Structure formats: structure tokens, C-alpha cells
Amino acid sequence: MTHERRVEVHPGCEAVCEFDPDLTFECVDSCTWCCQHGVLLYDHDLLELAAHANLNDATTTFRGESFVRREDKDRDAHTDDGAACYFLSEDGLCELHAEENWKPARCSIFPLEVHLDGGEIHVTVRDSAEEHCEGLDVSDRRVIDNLDSVPHNALG
Numbered sequence: 001m002t003h004e005r006r007v008e009v010h011p012g013c014e015a016v017c018e019f020d021p022d023l024t025f026e027c028v029d030s031c032t033w034c035c036q037h038g039v040l041l042y043d044h045d046l047l048e049l050a051a052h053a054n055l056n057d058a059t060t061t062f063r064g065e066s067f068v069r070r071e072d073k074d075r076d077a078h079t080d081d082g083a084a085c086y087f088l089s090e091d092g093l094c095e096l097h098a099e100e101n102w103k104p105a106r107c108s109i110f111p112l113e114v115h116l117d118g119g120e121i122h123v124t125v126r127d128s129a130e131e132h133c134e135g136l137d138v139s140d141r142r143v144i145d146n147l148d149s150v151p152h153n154a155l156g
């Protein structure tokens with residue numbers, strides 16, 4: 001079934017939400033799945049990240065785009081290759097979020113993704129999240145009521 005409804009995500013800023021309005025989400029700390037991959041950084045992320053970390057240490061480029069670097073982790077993470085995001089700490093939390101109260105746009109909206117279609121912001125659930133995110137449909141916190149994590153600049 002196709003779900004589509006228009007929601008005001010910020011004052012004066014509407015988005016078309018293309019997921020079940022009853023979908024709930026609450027991050028499961030022990031999961032860390034979305035922190036096991038390189039995170040694409042938009043230009044505004046790079047500027048912000050430069051204020052919090054050494055970009056030479058923390059980032060890499062691939063096909064002309066910038067990403068947070070992955071590195072080997074000692075912790076017993078259930079990653080395929082033992083590596084995860086540079087900022088994922090041993091306790092499974094994001095160091096950037098914990099210490100700087102900030103994280104890249106792609107992280108702040110996961111498990112959602114945002115794209116422009118016909119000049120409108122559309123919000124969907126990432127296919128990879130449908131498959132791997134342990135936080136979907138495990139709480140009473142409806143995604144559609146908590147869309148303030150969708151930044152105005154989520155589109156890069």
C-alpha cells in the first residue's frame with residue numbers, strides 16, 4: 001500500500017512523507033548497524049565537522065565525494081569486517097553526538113532519507129534500514145510525529 005501525506009517538518013517547511021504513518025522508531029544502542037559504513041558528507045557537514053574534528057584524520061574521499069572514514073574497531077561489533085565509523089566509540093555510541101551534540105545530516109535522519117521531487121521534499125525509509133535497522137516498530141514513538149530531525153539542509 002502506498003502511504004503519502006504532507007507534513008510540516010519545520011515552520012513553513014512541508015515534506016511529503018511516503019511511509020506508513022503508524023511506523024515507529026527508537027534507536028537500539030546495541031545495534032550500531034548504521035554506524036558501520038562510511039557516511040557521505042554534504043558540503044555543510046564538512047564545514048561543521050571541521051569545527052569538531054581533524055578532517056585529515058576523520059574523512060576520506062571516494063569518487064569525488066567526502067565520507068567519514070571507517071577504521072578497524074577493537075570492540076566486538078557485529079560488522080562483517082570488524083571496521084566501523086571513525087566516530088563510533090567502544091561503547092557503541094557516536095562520539096560526535098555525545099561530545100559535540102552534532103552529527104552529519106545523513107546520520108541525524110537515519111533511518112529516513114530525503115530527496116527532492118518536483119521541487120518538493122520527499123521523506124522515505126531507506127531500503128537498507130527496512131532490512132537492518134533494529135529500531136523500527138519497537139516503540140510507541142511515531143516517526144511521523146518526530147520529523148524535526150529532517151534538517152532544512154538535509155539535501156546537501
Ligand code: SF4
Nearest residue numbers: 035085087088094107
Ligand atoms: S558519525 Fe556518529 S552517528 Fe554517524 S555513522 Fe559515525 S558514529 Fe554513527
Ligand code: SF4
Nearest residue numbers: 028031032034133135
Ligand atoms: S540501524 Fe537503526 S537501531 Fe541500529 S543504530 Fe542505526 S538507527 Fe539505531
